[in-house]
Amino acid sequence: xxxxxxxxxxxxxxxxxxxxxxxxxxxxxxxxxxxxxxxxxxxxxxxxxxxxxxxxxxxxxxxxxxxxxxxxxxxxxxxxxxxxxxxxxxxxxxxxxxxxxxxxxxxxxxxxxxxxxxxxxxxxxxxxxxxxxxxxxxxxxxxxxxxxxxxxxxxxxxxxxxxxxxxxxxxxxxxxxxxxxxxxxxxxxxxxxxxx
Amino acid sequence: xxxxxxxxxxxxxxxxxxxxxxxxxxxxxxxxxxxxxxxxxxxxxxxxxxxxxxxxxxxxxxxxxxxxxxxxxxxxxxxxxxxxxxxxxxxxxxxxxxxxxxxxxxxxxxxxxxxxxxxxxxxxxxxxxxxxxxxxxxxxxxxxxxxxxxxxxxxxxxxxxxxxxxxxxxxxxxxxxxxxxxxxxxxxxxxxxxxxxxxxxxxxxxxxxxxxxxxxxxxxxxxxxxxxxxxxxxxxxxxxxxxxxxxxxxxxxxxxxxxxxxxxxxxxxxxxxxxxxxxxxxxxxxxxxxxxxxxxxxxxxxxxxxxxxxxxxxxxxxxxxxxxxxxxxxxxxxxxxxxxxxxxxxxxxxxxxxxxxxxxxxxxxxxxxxxxxxxxxxxxxxxxxxxxxxxxxxxxxxxxxxx
Numbered sequence: 363x364x365x366x367x368x369x370x371x372x373x374x375x376x377x378x379x380x381x382x383x384x385x386x387x388x389x390x391x392x393x394x395x396x397x398x399x400x401x402x403x404x405x406x407x408x409x410x411x412x413x414x415x416x417x418x419x420x421x422x423x424x425x426x427x428x429x430x431x432x433x434x435x436x437x438x439x440x441x442x443x444x445x446x447x448x449x450x451x452x453x454x455x456x457x458x459x460x461x462x463x464x465x466x467x468x469x470x471x472x473x474x475x476x477x478x479x480x481x482x483x484x485x486x487x488x489x490x491x492x493x494x495x496x497x498x499x500x501x502x503x504x505x506x507x508x509x510x511x512x513x514x515x516x517x518x519x520x521x522x523x524x525x526x527x528x529x530x531x532x533x534x535x536x537x538x539x540x541x542x543x544x545x546x547x548x549x550x551x552x553x554x555x556x557x558x
Numbered sequence: 559x560x561x562x563x564x565x566x567x568x569x570x571x572x573x574x575x576x577x578x579x580x581x582x583x584x585x586x587x588x589x590x591x592x593x594x595x596x597x598x599x600x601x602x603x604x605x606x607x608x609x610x611x612x613x614x615x616x617x618x619x620x621x622x623x624x625x626x627x628x629x630x631x632x633x634x635x636x637x638x639x640x641x642x643x644x645x646x647x648x649x650x651x652x653x654x655x656x657x658x659x660x661x662x663x664x665x666x667x668x669x670x671x672x673x674x675x676x677x678x679x680x681x682x683x684x685x686x687x688x689x690x691x692x693x694x695x696x697x698x699x700x701x702x703x704x705x706x707x708x709x710x711x712x713x714x715x716x717x718x719x720x721x722x723x724x725x726x727x728x729x730x731x732x733x734x735x736x737x738x739x740x741x742x743x744x745x746x747x748x749x750x751x752x753x754x755x756x757x758x759x760x761x762x763x764x765x766x767x768x769x770x771x772x773x774x775x776x777x778x779x780x781x782x783x784x785x786x787x788x789x790x791x792x793x794x795x796x797x798x799x800x801x802x803x804x805x806x807x808x809x810x811x812x813x814x815x816x817x818x819x820x821x822x823x824x825x826x827x828x829x830x831x832x833x834x835x836x837x838x839x840x841x842x843x844x845x846x847x848x849x850x851x852x853x854x855x856x857x858x859x860x861x862x863x864x865x866x867x868x869x870x871x872x873x874x875x876x877x878x879x880x881x882x883x884x885x886x887x888x889x890x891x892x893x894x895x896x897x898x899x900x901x902x903x904x905x906x907x908x909x910x911x912x913x914x915x916x917x918x919x920x921x922x923x924x925x926x927x928x929x930x931x932x933x934x935x936x937x938x939x940x941x942x943x944x945x946x947x948x949x950x951x952x953x954x955x956x957x958x959x960x961x
Contacts, residue, residue, distance in 0.1 A: 474606045474639045474647065494727075498644070500668065500676055504781045506727045513784075524884070526835070526876075533787045533831035533840075534692055534779075540929060 401441075402451030402467055404430050414495055415465060415480060419455060422482050422490040423463070429456050430465065440555055447548040450478075461485055466549055467495070470541040475499040477538070481514075481546060487554050489517045492546060502538035510539075514546055519554035523547035606639035610694040610960040614701050620951035631657050632956075645670045653714075661763060663714055672724070679720040681764040685734045685777035686711045686791045687827045687842045695958025696932045699874055699892040699924050702954060705916070705940075706868035706898040710844050711827070712758040718767055721775075730782030740773035743797030744819035749858020751797070751821065753914055756846075756866050756900045760797060770802040770820075771795065785834045791827040793846075796820050818853040821862070836876035838890070843869040845902075852905040861901070861909040868898025874924070888926040895919055915943035922954070932958045 407415070412430075419428045433452040444452065444466070451467035464483040469476045478495040492514045494506035504510065513529050522528055529543045611634045617627035634654045641647045647670075651663040666680030683691050689698060689707040693714055698704075707713045721736030741760030743751050745768060750760040762768065773795025780788045799819040805812045825846035832839045846866040848854075855862055874892030878885060899915040922936020934956045941949035 473608070474649065475641065476603070497673060498670065500670075500723050500725075503673060503725045503727070504730075504732070504787075506673075506725070507730050507781055508727075509730070509782060509784055526833075530785045530835075531833055532781060532785075533833060536697065536929075 401445075403432050404453060407451075411467075411478075411495055414493065418480065418482060418491065418493050419465075423455075425457060425462075427457060428462060430454070431456055433464070436556075440552065443552040443555075444549065447552060448545055449549060449552075452553075455482075463490060464553070466553060468545055468549060470545045472497070472499045472502045472538040472541065474501075477505075477542075479542060479545070481549060483550075483553065487518065487550065487557055489514050489546070489550065491515055492542070497538075502535040504532045504535045505538045505542055507532075517546070517550060519551045521550075523550065604641040606637070606641075608637035608639075608961050610635050610637075610696075610958070612695045612701075612956060612958045614954060614956040616701070617953045618950055619953060621948070635663060663716060665764070674724040674726060676723045677720075678723065681716055681718050682721065682736065682738075684715045684717060684736070684738060684775050684793060686715065686775070686793060686825060687844055688789070688829045688831065688840060689713050689842075690715050694960040695934070695956070696926060696930055696960045699872060699890060699934075700894060700920050700922060700936050700954075701934045701956035704842070704870050704872075704894065704896055704920075705918050706842070706844065706870055706896050708758070709755055709900055709916075710846065710866050710868040710898050711825075712756065712761055715761060716764065717762060717773075718764050718769075719775075730780055732779040732781070734775075734777045736775045737772050738775055738795075739767045739769045739798065740771065740795050741797045741823075742768050743799060743821055743854070744858060745800040749819070749854065749860040749862075751848075751854070751858075751860060751862040753861035753863055753901050753909065753911055756862070757823075762798070768798045768800055770798045785832055787831045789827070789829040791825075791829070793825040794823070796822050815857070818850070818857040821851060821854050822849040823847065836879035836888075838874045838876075838892075839872065841869065841871040847903075855905075855909065861904075861911065863899075863901035863903060863914070864905045865903035866898075866900050867902035868896065870894055870896030870898075886926075886928055888924075890924040890926070891922075892924065893919075893921040911944070913942045913944040913947065917941055917943075930960045934958065 415430065420426060430453045433454050436452065448468040448470050449466055450469060453465045455462045455465060463485050464487070466481045466483070467478065468481065469478045475498040477497040480493050480495055482490040482492070484490050492511045497503045497506050510532060517523055523543060523546060525531065525540055525543050532539050612632045613630070614632045615627060615629045618625045632655065636652045637650070639647060639649045647668050649668065650665040653661045653663040655661060662681055664681055664683060666678050666682050668676055668678040670676045685691055687707060689703050690711055690713045693703065703713055717738040717740070719736050719738035721734060723734045725732045739762060741750070741757050742762050743749065743760050751757055752759065773793065775793045777789060777791040797820050799816060801816040801819045805816050807813065823846055825844065827842065827844040829842040830840060844867070848862060848864055851862050851864045872892060872894035874890045876888045876890050878887055878889045897917040901910055901914045904910045919939045920936055922934065925933045927933065936954050938952040938954065939949055940952065941947055
């Protein structure tokens with residue numbers, strides 16, 4: 363089953379496109395990749411995830427023509443620090459050639475399983491919003507509620523982002539809300555080092 | 559471009575987890591490490607091990623006579639979960655009670671079609687009120703669970719069954735719907751339900767459970783208001799009876815005997831949990847109606863109420879807030895008032911026992927040393943409506959954990 367065998371009449375680009383397409387068809391398995399750690403690229407995002415991100419961009423920026431680009435110049439130390447906090451992808455948001463902000467894709471653990479989420483930052487690494495991309499377990503999924511996630515909006519690396527103080531908890535979702543709060547805090551601090 | 563190629567390669571290799579693919583991968587050289595890592599991590603992260611425990615010291619005091627206290631390893635639970643695929647998983651909780659009683663508290667297979675629809679089957683918790691589902695010691699105040707979550711809702715209430723669950727995040731609703739095996743109300747010529755503790759002795763817990771008719775259970779949770787969670791639960795069905803076994807439907811006497819050994823129960827629960835800053839509050843109301851209690855009580859020579867009712871309200875505050883220090887520790891001072899009556903209604907006043915109409919006042923401290931580890935102490939004043947009730951004083955201490 364050498365699926366990736368190079369065939370002259372197909373061309374490398376086509377092979378890759380087909381590979382990506384097939385990978386994204388099976389979003390389940392594509393998500394397995396997200397869960398089990400590779401740095402994501404715009405091209406490798408499952409369609410369902412791209413769609414969710416696009417709709418969040420529209421929601422948070424109120425603009426239609428925003429595009430995602432891979433963040434190219436990431437220092438290894440920053441990358442490591444981000445990975446340590448569950449980050450799997452970092453993208454820049456552009457309006458034509460103007461930087462509008464950043465998107466971080468990260469994962470964290472609920473009681474039995476991983477969940478994936480996205481943090482949206484403006485150009486100064488202030489949080490525009492947080493969205494759950496995929497929550498797998500039955501218990502604790504309340505953190506996906508937008509009203510709850512709204513608490514992160516406007517936070518920066520200098521905000522305390524402390525559990526139960528400025529981020530209100532959710533009964534019955536203790537492990538998950540603690541996990542995402544810690545994740546957002548640590549990632550926001552780590553990513554702030556990119557500030558020019 | 560090379561990166562994309564590698565990712566595509568990894569996608570494919572991961573999407574067909576066969577030995578053959580692993581070899582193919584090795585042929586491609588550079589992909590080995592990350593792809594091998596994928597396979598390895600997927601294996602380790604598939605298994606979840608966890609557990610919780612509740613260890614108590616209960617000391618009654620202040621009565622006319624001296625009384626011994628009890629120190630007990632009340633519950634020690636080991637949790638195992640395994641993920642067979644992205645959508646299919648298994649959850650189990652094995653429980654040791656009082657050191658030498660072994661139970662299975664949950665064991666079910668869950669298949670997630672989407673976050674809106676999971677199908678699950680096995681031994682599962684009946685969703686009723688707060689504590690039956692969320693019973694890990696760090697999640698509730700007080701050394702012991704609220705007493706109505708023992709006398710009215712017989713926690714830990716679990717039965718075999720099948721059901722669906724899911725969430726609608728836009729509406730902030732979580733639902734659960736199940737078909738369960740019911741309580742065993744009658745077996746070996748003995749009625750299991752009693753006035754003193756309602757359905758408690760009828761729980762089958764999945765141990766060679768007798769099945770004579772299905773019961774239905776559901777819960778709706780609303781979490782659309784920040785800090786607030788509201789729950790509405792319902793349970794309806796007939797109790798199970800061993801007298802069904804071997805009955806010839808044309809045998810009127812045996813049929814009527816079987817009918818008398820069964821009650822039809824309808825239980826409804828309302829619950830609320832609220833938290834803001836260091837303040838927490840919760841409350842629960844449960845009402846359960848039983849039909850056919852007259853025949854049942856006469857047949858089984860017992861005193862089950864025609865309706866059971868109970869509620870509690872509780873408020874707590876994390877006093878470490880006042881110190882304004884950055885700490886993960888919490889010291890929650892709380893007070894809880896609960897009242898519950900296992901004979902809220904009776905078909906005949908002659909069986910009514912006012913001692914079953916109870917009121918408890920509990921106040922104490924929960925010291926959360928770290929998230930998941932708690933040391934508790936509380937004082938309880940327990941009184942009932944019988945004429946000669948003088949009230950019991952209890953001092954409880956306990957430790958609990960959950961990971």
